[in-house]
Amino acid sequence: DAKTTQPTSMDCAEGRAANLPCNHSTISGNEYVYWYRQIHSQGPQYIIHGLKNNETNEMASLIITEDRKSSTLILPHATLRDTAVYYCIVRVGDSGGGADGLTFGKGTHLIIQP
Amino acid sequence: EAGVAQSPRYKIIEKRQSVAFWCNPISGHATLYWYQQILGQGPKLLIQFQNNGVVDDSQLPKDRFSAERLKGVDSTLKIQPAKLEDSAVYLCASSRGKDTQYFGPGTRLTVL
Numbered sequence: 001d002a003k004t005t006q007p008t009s010m011d012c013a014e015g016r017a018a019n020l021p022c023n024h025s026t027i028s029g030n031e032y033v034y035w036y037r038q039i040h041s042q043g044p045q046y047i048i049h050g051l052k053n054n055e056t057n058e059m060a061s062l063i064i065t066e067d068r069k070s071s072t073l074i075l076p077h078a079t080l081r082d083t084a085v086y087y088c089i090v091r092v093g094d095s096g097g098g099a100d101g102l103t104f105g106k107g108t109h110l111i112i113q114p
Numbered sequence: 115e116a117g118v119a120q121s122p123r124y125k126i127i128e129k130r131q132s133v134a135f136w137c138n139p140i141s142g143h144a145t146l147y148w149y150q151q152i153l154g155q156g157p158k159l160l161i162q163f164q165n166n167g168v169v170d171d172s173q174l175p176k177d178r179f180s181a182e183r184l185k186g187v188d189s190t191l192k193i194q195p196a197k198l199e200d201s202a203v204y205l206c207a208s209s210r211g212k213d214t215q216y217f218g219p220g221t222r223l224t225v226l
Contacts, residue, residue, distance in 0.1 A: 045217070099172075101149075102147075106156055
């Protein structure tokens with residue numbers, strides 16, 4: 001089962017910041033928080049990941065709380081093309097060469113409104 | 115850098131027939147994954163390869179599903195015989211070991 005909890009759906013106005021929350025209260029010290037998104041009829045697309053520090057790249061920012069029990073993905077200026085299902089995933093950083101497949105939940109369906 | 119390639123993109127078969135999907139990972143990626151995504155759900159891992167060896171196939175229905183990665187590069191996933199509940203999108207992903215996984219576009223299978 002997925003170790004994360006996300007809202008089923010969210011709306012955001014085009015041009016505004018989209019803030020997607022994720023709860024991962026049972027996260028372990030060696031587990032990273034990964035975010036992927038899946039646009040309709042496409043494969044999941046990697047967005048960003050982090051361990052405990054906030055991270056930013058050209059797509060988004062990731063804010064992780066100090067206790068690491070929750071995080072927020074921020075799309076700073078949402079466009080219609082950001083409409084997708086967003087998955088928050090907890091993943092062990094070093095499985096020692098063992099199994100490290102991603103465990104997806106149902107994600108958040110983000111709808112960007114014009 | 116070319117992404118993960120999959121073919122075919124779509125396949126329609128009747129139940130009890132067999133089907134095969136092909137995946138070519140990103141060049142240099144030693145780890146390859148196959149996921150199954152049923153409509154309305156997130157992807158579920160079926161099998162993970164490290165080079166040409168199986169790391170995890172605990173969720174692969176081995177009575178009907180098989181996968182191979184003979185030369186440690188491209189991979190084939192086969193279903194024989196197919197059931198109605200196998201209708202899904204089959205996604206291939208690859209990574210440099212424990213690094214970020216990158217996904218292909220998937221193969222949409224419809225079993226009638």
